[in-house]
Amino acid sequence: MRMQKNVIxxxxxxxxASVSLAASAETLTxxxxxxxDMVRMQKLSGEFTKxxxxxxLEWVTLEENALRQKVTTDIATKGGxxxxxxxxxxxxxxxxxxxxxxxxxGLPDDYDTDDILPGIRGGLSMDDKLFAAPFYGESSMVMYRxxxxxxxxxxxxxxxxxxFIGKAARAMxxxxxxxxxxxxxxxxxxxxxxAFLTATANSFGARWFDMDWKAQFxxxxxxxTLNFYVDLMNDAGPPGASSNGFNENLTLFQNGQCxxxxxxxxxxxxxxxxxxxxVADQVGFALAPDNGLGKRGNWLWAWSLAIPAGTExxxxxxKFVAWATSKxxxxxxxxxxxxxxxxxxxxxxxxxxPEYQKVPFAAMTLKSIEAADPTNPTVDEVPxxxxxxxxxxxxxxxxxxxxxxxxxALAGQVSVEDALKSAQALTTRAMSKAGYPK
Amino acid sequence: MSTTHSRTAGKAMxxxxxxxxxxxxxxxxxxxLYFSFLHYNLLTPGTSFAGIANYxxxxxxxxxxxxxxxxxxxxxxxxxxxxxxxxxxxxxxxxPMFGQGIVRLLFIAPFFVMPTVTALVWKNMxxxxxxxxxxxxxxxLGATPIDFLGHHPLASIIMIVSWQWLPFATxxxxxxxxxxxxEQIEAAEMxxxxxxxxxxxxxxxxxxxxxxxxxxxxxIFLLSIFAEILVTTNGGPGYxxxxxxxxxxMQSLLQFDVGGGSAGGIVAVVLANIVAIFLMRMxxxxxxx
Numbered sequence: 001m002r003m004q005k006n007v008i009x010x011x012x013x014x015x016x017a018s019v020s021l022a023a024s025a026e027t028l029t030x031x032x033x034x035x036x037d038m039v040r041m042q043k044l045s046g047e048f049t050k051x052x053x054x055x056x057l058e059w060v061t062l063e064e065n066a067l068r069q070k071v072t073t074d075i076a077t078k079g080g081x082x083x084x085x086x087x088x089x090x091x092x093x094x095x096x097x098x099x100x101x102x103x104x105x106g107l108p109d110d111y112d113t114d115d116i117l118p119g120i121r122g123g124l125s126m127d128d129k130l131f132a133a134p135f136y137g138e139s140s141m142v143m144y145r146x147x148x149x150x151x152x153x154x155x156x157x158x159x160x161x162x163x164f165i166g167k168a169a170r171a172m173x174x175x176x177x178x179x180x181x182x183x184x185x186x187x188x189x190x191x192x193x194x195a196f197l198t199a200t201a202n203s204f205g206a207r208w209f210d211m212d213w214k215a216q217f218x219x220x221x222x223x224x225t226l227n228f229y230v231d232l233m234n235d236a237g238p239p240g241a242s243s244n245g246f247n248e249n250l251t252l253f254q255n256g257q258c259x260x261x262x263x264x265x266x267x268x269x270x271x272x273x274x275x276x277x278x279v280a281d282q283v284g285f286a287l288a289p290d291n292g293l294g295k296r297g298n299w300l301w302a303w304s305l306a307i308p309a310g311t312e313x314x315x316x317x318x319k320f321v322a323w324a325t326s327k328x329x330x331x332x333x334x335x336x337x338x339x340x341x342x343x344x345x346x347x348x349x350x351x352x353x354p355e356y357q358k359v360p361f362a363a364m365t366l367k368s369i370e371a372a373d374p375t376n377p378t379v380d381e382v383p384x385x386x387x388x389x390x391x392x393x394x395x396x397x398x399x400x401x402x403x404x405x406x407x408x409a410l411a412g413q414v415s416v417e418d419a420l421k422s423a424q425a426l427t428t429r430a431m432s433k434a435g436y437p438k
Numbered sequence: 439m440s441t442t443h444s445r446t447a448g449k450a451m452x453x454x455x456x457x458x459x460x461x462x463x464x465x466x467x468x469x470x471l472y473f474s475f476l477h478y479n480l481l482t483p484g485t486s487f488a489g490i491a492n493y494x495x496x497x498x499x500x501x502x503x504x505x506x507x508x509x510x511x512x513x514x515x516x517x518x519x520x521x522x523x524x525x526x527x528x529x530x531x532x533x534p535m536f537g538q539g540i541v542r543l544l545f546i547a548p549f550f551v552m553p554t555v556t557a558l559v560w561k562n563m564x565x566x567x568x569x570x571x572x573x574x575x576x577x578x579l580g581a582t583p584i585d586f587l588g589h590h591p592l593a594s595i596i597m598i599v600s601w602q603w604l605p606f607a608t609x610x611x612x613x614x615x616x617x618x619x620x621e622q623i624e625a626a627e628m629x630x631x632x633x634x635x636x637x638x639x640x641x642x643x644x645x646x647x648x649x650x651x652x653x654x655x656x657x658i659f660l661l662s663i664f665a666e667i668l669v670t671t672n673g674g675p676g677y678x679x680x681x682x683x684x685x686x687x688m689q690s691l692l693q694f695d696v697g698g699g700s701a702g703g704i705v706a707v708v709l710a711n712i713v714a715i716f717l718m719r720m721x722x723x724x725x726x727x
Contacts, residue, residue: 069691076480238567239573393481397688397695404673407676410588413678414676
């Protein structure tokens with residue numbers, strides 16, 4: 001058995017060696033997420049290798065959390081496994097500050113960096129230097145059922161307030177029929193319920209830390225946010241909401257069990273697709289709600305391509321990053337798959353394109369992205385960057401634990417007051433362990 | 439008859455395997471121990487000596503005692519369900535019946551389903567309070583569906599894990615039952631012993647050794663239950679279903695805190711050993727160890 005394995009391994013090695021001798025091509029290893037848009041990029045990458053025969057591509061496609069663990073470990077330990085990494089707006093500022101990423105200068109002339117939406121570009125830059133190129137951008141917005149809204153005798157404005165959402169949700173709820181007025185994330189995780197709640201807290205004027213990095217969960221604003229959320233979900237949310245993340249809510253909405261759903265703008269193409277959604281022809285869109293404090297409860301996220309600083313294949317890697325995030329790539333997807341499937345939310349020119357403007361959720365997506373400001377996410381001043389996250393390394397761990405406390409409050413295991421107390425205590429503890437204020 | 443000479447030769451022959459196994463265990467353990475005394479977070483460059491700070495933070499974490507309690511609850515709960523249920527099922531499967539082979543195969547099936555898959559199926563198809571089977575049952579009976587994972591997370595985890603391990607216990611106990619001399623049972627029957635007393639006085643003592651094996655092996659695996667928690671509740675709500683392995687995972691992979699995670703790992707090893715020693719004491723006398 002062992003003998004056999006060795007023989008096989010040797011044969012494979014020999015074959016690999018002979019292949020690499022035959023073609024003096026450079027191989028780029030690309031780590032990416034298993035989202036539809038990235039899988040499509042993989043399919044279309046044949047076009048790139050046709051134009052650049054001296055570059056081979058090797059793909060490592062993983063689920064979001066697994067990918068994050070893998071690339072973070074790799075870059076932190078200088079593993080050098082990957083030449084191009086797909087990372088989010090949370091990682092870019094942290095990694096750029098550590099000097100782990102290659103600056104993306106010297107991109108081709110027709111790349112047009114100025115065409116990138118300012119909010120997204122700001123989130124991927126440090127000192128006005130670009131460290132990652134956005135592949136697609138997203139914000140969050142309200143998706144609602146026009147028929148249920150009508151039945152409740154209400155009309156959704158383009159820019160609703162939380163008060164209106166609360167009223168409408170309760171009016172739409174019919175628990176006996178299995179219809180719930182609003183489906184919101186409740187599953188614990190920094191990218192699950194905390195993404196939604198942090199963005200929502202911004203519109204209530206709450207913040208994670210004050211200018212001295214002191215945790216703020218003991219403030220009235222957080223109490224207002226969490227009380228509003230828990231009451232609303234108890235009155236008008238589906239049962240078991242504390243285990244619902246993006247995918248669970250998507251299923252509920254597509255089944256026609258939700259009146260409203262406030263979540264990622266990329267979900268718009270799934271809920272309006274008649275193949276998957278029972279309510280495809282009844283979906284309307286509105287901006288994420290606010291409280292009249294000048295900030296809306298929507299987030300900002302972009303999956304982006306970045307190159308580790310230690311790479312020896314900088315030129316080829318830059319070539320690929322430029323290709324995958326270029327205007328030409330958008331046109332390539334459109335000609336193959338139609339405009340609705342183009343990676344959204346990165347370039348001004350896409351939203352100026354009359355063809356793309358016909359897509360029903362295009363305008364609302366752009367408005368949502370433009371309404372988010374990573375450097376001034378909430379009403380008061382903050383020492384951090386990030387709309388629905390805080391761009392410091394410790395945030396993932398802290399926010400996941402806080403998310404657990406808030407999920408417990410939603411499930412009715414603890415009171416809102418106690419959940420906030422625990423959140424305050426654990427955040428303070430973790431921040432002092434990490435040595436803040438720095 | 440072995441001479442001193444041949445015994446020495448025997449030991450020499452064995453030594454490569456023994457040394458390899460020892461290294462296999464000791465190198466990772468030593469590295470973990472070393473890391474646990476360092477301030478070592480992947481996201482902040484550089485390491486420095488931390489003394490016992492990592493242990494302090496891990497052991498004073500409000501989540502720690504809850505996780506410890508949950509770990510023991512999972513082990514205890516699943517053991518009781520699988521041993522009692524396994525004995526009763528084994529008794530049932532021991533009866534001659536039509537299609538015995540097929541029935542036994544069906545009983546063993548859950549053991550071959552991957553933990554992550556099991557957890558997903560339970561979470562989405564059984565326990566989901568809007569679309570799950572249990573919710574449908576409750577609705578047909580006119581009751582309110584229970585939100586299992588939200589309101590009874592630990593009991594739900596115990597239920598899922600029990601379902602997975604019940605076949606294992608059943609299988610081992612059934613094998614033991616089949617090795618029981620039928621003449622003993624017949625003799626007892628002739629002496630007028632009722633079915634119940636036959637069960638308690640003949641079958642149960644006969645199963646003691648097999649039961650011990652079941653308890654020992656399961657404990658080792660149940661102390662490190664992880665996939666089921668990750669897929670269903672993520673340790674929540676709050677820390678209601680966080681066990682020690684999940685806590686270590688949170689430290690090392692969600693926070694990239696190698697030092698804290700290693701300290702947690704060492705604590706988990708120590709705890710597992712304490713549990714194992716107690717178990718050996720309690721049930722070990724049934725085995726010739």
